[in-house]
Amino acid sequence: MALRTIFRMCSVVTGLRNCGVPRKMAAEKMGLFTTHDRSISSLDDYASLREHFMQFKGGSVDLVKDNETGIAVITLNNPDVKNAMTGKMMADLYDTVGDLEVWNAGKGVILRGSGTTFCSGGDLGTVRQICNQANGIKMSVFMHNITSRLLQIPMISVATIQGTALGGGAELTTACDFRLMTQGARIGFVQIKLGVLTGWGGGTRLTKLLGKSKALEVLASGKMYDSKEAKSIGLINDILPDDSDPEDSANEWLNRFCCWDPAAVSYTKSIVSVAERSPYEHALSFERECFSDVWGKPVHLNALNRNIKHS
Numbered sequence: 001m002a003l004r005t006i007f008r009m010c011s012v013v014t015g016l017r018n019c020g021v022p023r024k025m026a027a028e029k030m031g032l033f034t035t036h037d038r039s040i041s042s043l044d045d046y047a048s049l050r051e052h053f054m055q056f057k058g059g060s061v062d063l064v065k066d067n068e069t070g071i072a073v074i075t076l077n078n079p080d081v082k083n084a085m086t087g088k089m090m091a092d093l094y095d096t097v098g099d100l101e102v103w104n105a106g107k108g109v110i111l112r113g114s115g116t117t118f119c120s121g122g123d124l125g126t127v128r129q130i131c132n133q134a135n136g137i138k139m140s141v142f143m144h145n146i147t148s149r150l151l152q153i154p155m156i157s158v159a160t161i162q163g164t165a166l167g168g169g170a171e172l173t174t175a176c177d178f179r180l181m182t183q184g185a186r187i188g189f190v191q192i193k194l195g196v197l198t199g200w201g202g203g204t205r206l207t208k209l210l211g212k213s214k215a216l217e218v219l220a221s222g223k224m225y226d227s228k229e230a231k232s233i234g235l236i237n238d239i240l241p242d243d244s245d246p247e248d249s250a251n252e253w254l255n256r257f258c259c260w261d262p263a264a265v266s267y268t269k270s271i272v273s274v275a276e277r278s279p280y281e282h283a284l285s286f287e288r289e290c291f292s293d294v295w296g297k298p299v300h301l302n303a304l305n306r307n308i309k310h311s
């Protein structure tokens with residue numbers, strides 16, 4: 001079986017969705033992934049968490065896939081409340097990630113908000129209804145699963161931040177490989193000001209991204225960062241002019257990576273993703289498997305025949 005297929009199966013297993021025995025065995029045989037969040041055994045039924053969160057209505061998360069470019073756009077769509085995430089939107093995002101995991105043509109993903117803003121975090125209507133410890137844990141387990149799978153998807157992902165990315169909205173941006181921000185936009189991990197914490201895995205991902213000292217400063221201050229400050233601490237990758245179309249800019253950004261052979265793009269993302277979270281020898285073994293799956297294949301042979309000069 002092609003490694004690409006196994007990888008896609010493994011991504012599904014990592015997410016613990018549709019975790020049939022053959023898929024699980026494939027993942028374990030490859031030794032690629034740990035099922036760390038299995039430890040929360042009483043809460044590992046993500047399908048029932050999905051049903052639970054579906055009841056907190058409002059907004060949608062919309063997915064558009066372009067089979068020609070291999071680039072998909074995920075839109076957080078709840079404009080009346082600055083794209084705040086309702087329970088239903090969390091469930092939609094769960095479905096969206098599941099859809100992308102089995103999209104064979106996929107090379108890139110753009111995460112954006114509808115209209116002129118990114119996301120104002122958890123919808124306060126939903127938050128008020130689930131404001132007890134049991135429901136908080138459920139949300140956290142559910143969102144950890146969704147954001148981890150989004151980050152590990154074998155495609156290159158970019159969040160485009162316009163307007164505001166606040167609280168959970170800021171956390172969502174860290175579930176992408178890259179972040180682009182319009183000049184006048186702001187981003188803030190403001191949870192501490194509300195007496196809560198990063199419940200969607202953003203604290204862990206931010207620390208991996210920025211290192212301990214800077215992450216602690218961002219999280220413990222609750223400060224709102226403008227684009228210049230966000231770039232200076234490495235939180236974002238690039239600043240876009242305010243009058244640019246962020247989706248066009250994100251497409252342009254991704255095209256530098258997504259113009260190559262789909263297998264090479266997917267494997268490149270996967271190698272980096274596995275290396276980031278695995279012991280060295282394990283990551284090397286994975287890299288070797290990926291390499292052996294493309295070496296001497298038609299794309300490689302064609303490139304050799306073209307005698308390419310890299311200027």
Ligand SMILES: CCCC(=O)SCCNC(=O)CCNC(=O)[C@H](O)C(C)(C)COP(=O)(O)OP(=O)(O)OC[C@H]1O[C@@H](n2cnc3c(N)ncnc32)[C@H](O)[C@@H]1OP(=O)(O)O
Nearest residue numbers: 080081082084120121122123124125164166167168169191
């Ligand atoms: C569960 C994960 C943890 C978290 O996400 S903690 C963070 C939770 N988010 C918040 O506390 C957001 C608080 N909102 C704000 O600071 C501001 O509304 C914000 C986002 C900077 C936008 O400011 P402005 O551009 O001036 O717009 P505005 O305040 O007039 O907002 C327009 C309407 O949207 C509403 N809204 C904004 N964020 C919301 C949210 N997260 N949940 C529910 N409703 C929200 C806001 O109340 C306003 O509604 P209305 O027009 O007054 O009826």
